Amino acid sequence: xxxxxxxxxxxxxxxxxxxxxxxxxxxxxxxxxxxxxxxxxxxxxxxxxxxxxxxxxxxxxxxxxxxxxxxxxxxxxxxxxxxxxxxxxxxxxxxxxxxxxxxxxxxxxxxxx
Amino acid sequence: xxxxxxxxxxxxxxxxxxxxxxxxxxxxxxxxxxxxxxxxxxxxxxxxxxxxxxxxxxxxxxxxxxxxxxxxxxxxxxxxxxxxxxxxxxxxxxxxxxxxxxxxxxxxxxxxxxxx
Numbered sequence: 544x545x546x547x548x549x550x551x552x553x554x555x556x557x558x559x560x561x562x563x564x565x566x567x568x569x570x571x572x573x574x575x576x577x578x579x580x581x582x583x584x585x586x587x588x589x590x591x592x593x594x595x596x597x598x599x600x601x602x603x604x605x606x607x608x609x610x611x612x613x614x615x616x617x618x619x620x621x622x623x624x625x626x627x628x629x630x631x632x633x634x635x636x637x638x639x640x641x642x643x644x645x646x647x648x649x650x651x652x653x654x655x656x
Numbered sequence: 657x658x659x660x661x662x663x664x665x666x667x668x669x670x671x672x673x674x675x676x677x678x679x680x681x682x683x684x685x686x687x688x689x690x691x692x693x694x695x696x697x698x699x700x701x702x703x704x705x706x707x708x709x710x711x712x713x714x715x716x717x718x719x720x721x722x723x724x725x726x727x728x729x730x731x732x733x734x735x736x737x738x739x740x741x742x743x744x745x746x747x748x749x750x751x752x753x754x755x756x757x758x759x760x761x762x763x764x765x766x767x768x769x770x771x772x
Contacts, residue, residue: 547698579763586660586746587699587763633698642687642750642761643712646698 545570545636549647557655562606562621564650566634569615576617577635577644578608587633593617594639604628629654658683660749660764668770669737677732677767681749685762687711688730690722691746693766699746705730706752734769742771 550565568574575594579587591602598610608619617634631651635644661680669675681688687706691699701714705724719735728749734741744766 577761586765589760589762592760635698641712642752643689643701643704643714644691644699644748644761645701648698649696 545574545638545645547634547636547645547647549632549634549650551650552648553651553653555653555655556624558626559623562619562624562628562652564619564632564634564652566608566617566619566647567615568617568634568636570636570638572638575637575639576608576610577637578602578606578617578619579633579635579646581631581633581649583630590619590632624652624654626654626656628652660747660762662745662747662764662767664767665765666768666770668772670772671737671739673737674733674735675737675769677734677745677747677769678729679732679747679749679764680729681747682762685749685751686728687750687752688724688728689748689750689761690730690732691748691763692716693744693746695743702732737771739771742769744768 546569548567577592578590591600593600593610601607606621631649633649634647663678689704690702693699703713704711708724721733724730746766747764748761750761
């Protein structure tokens with residue numbers, strides 16, 4: 544079975560500071576990994592995905608994530624936070640070929656001026 | 657190009673009633689999945705439809721059922737509603753063909769269901 548653990552239900556940063564959202568996964572097969580963002584009262588928008596190509600994945604809005612197999616991690620980073628980044632972020636894992644996502648519980652990013 | 661569209665956006669039902677939620681996938685997509693997102697939680701996979709058949713199912717009771725139509729649109733039906741069924745129901749679409757298992761999964765805006 545696959546699972547995702549997101550450390551920290553809330554992360555607070557100042558505008559311009561580094562954003563680091565943590566995600567660890569468990570999977571019995573080489574996984575596909577995703578980060579989605581959810582703004583209030585909206586659906587999920589894909590930020591980036593890892594599907595066994597380059598381990599450093601660049602996404603939209605300046606976000607990137609690095610797949611580290613040895614650490615079973617897929618942490619999301621952004622060098623400089625913007626007020627518009629305030630949202631809920633979800634890490635998800637899927638087994639190749641099945642297109643079924645298993646989500647973590649989410650991390651709410653708060654950005655202060 | 658329209659993305660994933662869902663209807664209705666909000667609805668209120670009474671315990672014991674039945675509800676039908678609808679989803680139109682992104683143009684060109686043939687696979688529809690449904691997720692339940694309770695308040696403060698991550699989405700939970702309900703089931704997935706491809707070629708008008710249920711292909712995968714999550715840990716949800718038989719009260720949750722679905723259908724996919726020839727035009728790839730889909731419905732989620734929930735019978736005998738419980739208070740605990742109150743949640744945001746998300747539809748996701750993707751494209752399944754051999755060798756395309758890494759395709760992006762797109763989500764709709766969701767249908768907010770409140771059971772009173």
